Amino acid sequence: MRKRRIKSFVIGFGFLLIFLFSFKFNAYAAEPIGEVRTILKEFYVDEIPDSVLQKPTIDEIVKGLNDPYTEYFTKEEYGDFVNSINNDVVGIGIRIEYVPEGVKVISFSNDSPAKEAGMLEGDIITGADGTSFSGLKEGEALKYIKGKEGTYVKLSVKRGNELHNFNVKRKAVHFKTVEGKITGGNVGYISIYSFGDQTPDEFYNVLLSLKKSKPEAYIIDLRNNPGGYLNSALKMAGYFVGDKPILITEDRINGKTTYYSSGYKEVINKPVAFLINENSASASEVLSASVKDYKKGFFIGSNTFGKGLVQTTYPVSDDGVLKFTIQRFYSPYGNEINKKGIAPDLYVKNADPLKIATLLYAKTDSNGDNIFVSIGGRCFRIPSSLAAKKEYEDAFKYILGNSNVIRYEGKSGEKLGTSSYRR
Secondary structure: OOOOOEEOOOOOOOEEEOOOOOOOOOOOOOOHHHHHHHHHHHHOOOOOOHHHHOOOOHHHHHHHOOOOOOEEEOHHHHHHHHHHHHOEEEEOOEEEEEEOOEEEEEEEOOOOHHHHOOOOOOOEEEEEOOEEOOOOOOOHHHHHHOOOOOOEEEEEEEEOOEEEEEEEEOEEEEOOOEEEEEEOOOEEEEEEOOEOOOHHHHHHHHHHHHHOOOOOEEEEEOOOOOEEEHHHHHHHHHHHHOOOEEEEEEEOOOEEEEEEOOOOOOOOOOOEEEEEOOOOOOHHHHHHHHHHHOOOOEEEEOOOOOOOEEEEEEEOOOOOEEEEEEEEEEOOOOOEOOOOOOOOOEEOOOOOHHHHHHHHHOOOOOOOOEEEEEEOOEEEEEEHHHHOOHHHHHHHHHHHHOOEEEEEOOOHHHHOOHHHHOO
8 A cells, every 4th residue: 555655765856757869969068067058058948048057067057047857967866866767776675654763664675685684564664773763854764774785784673562673785676666456356556656667567567467356447546656757658648548649748949749658558448546646746747637638537635746847868978967857748638737736536635545546446235235426527336345344434434525425225324324424
């Protein structure tokens, strides 16, 4: 299950990359700062004042743009950035959730050295190498967990009421960008963590695996997905909308350009719910915007981040890499995304969106014991046997308080108190 603040390792936030430059222009100045000035002057999404371009250092030029998505990487920083998109890291192979005491282990990579050392899901790492994680800001704990390949980190771990110590060797590990499982009896749950090079293939493999269980619906989880490669988002969109236009980009050189999907293996013909939140950004919004424009999915959660800008990268002669904004993008119907985001069909606060989606799309009771609700013009049939479970109590109450109860079949509806919510 996707938690609110699960992270592996992400540099920056809200990135959408398209690779446009495969060569260097001979006219560029030999000095790196000259290259940067020329590239930005010719290709940046907006015209840049000379007062910014003529600043004395690359860092000052980048800072003068006042663009959080334009950065100048060293060779090592760029390698880390690319690895973060593809979920390749040097560390101990854990996904985490931040908790007051430190970081909680949610899951492991397949080749996790932490798992090999004996750590378990649910363990809380309270410190590393003598540094307590209590009170640290989110992200700071990872600085102590990560390190050079082959080095060791000493972890203090709380497991229930027990305290343990682990000496874990760091190594290069790969986290899948897509994971899936069956939930609610017959719903295929697919979590997409980022849009890396292999994400479309990983998605299709997960889809094939879930199809063996013959799911009647799918839940696609894009919460906390910061983005990735535009080409991956385009391929992914085809699984939901087919060969329709996916997005529109706009830049100073070509004006507006329409992009279509390619490389997808099939179009999903089952009901689909999408889970989104304020940390669903960029490539996540490309996919979400196209699905929502064509009404191919039902969106649950909160408004997305609102990052409708595309970046590209350019290698500079000093082995650095300039990542800069080159385009704006819009939904297939031309809707603005930047600073606006994508609104859910069902806004959820103080409840678990995954449990809500599971109730709405789960297999109905064959004996007809179901509750019918209407949300945003769509009708859903909730199995009362699932709604009656303790773990779904809050989610069910939230649905009842934010929908129109049409009717219920059987006697469980009375037991669950749905009659009082009819309106």
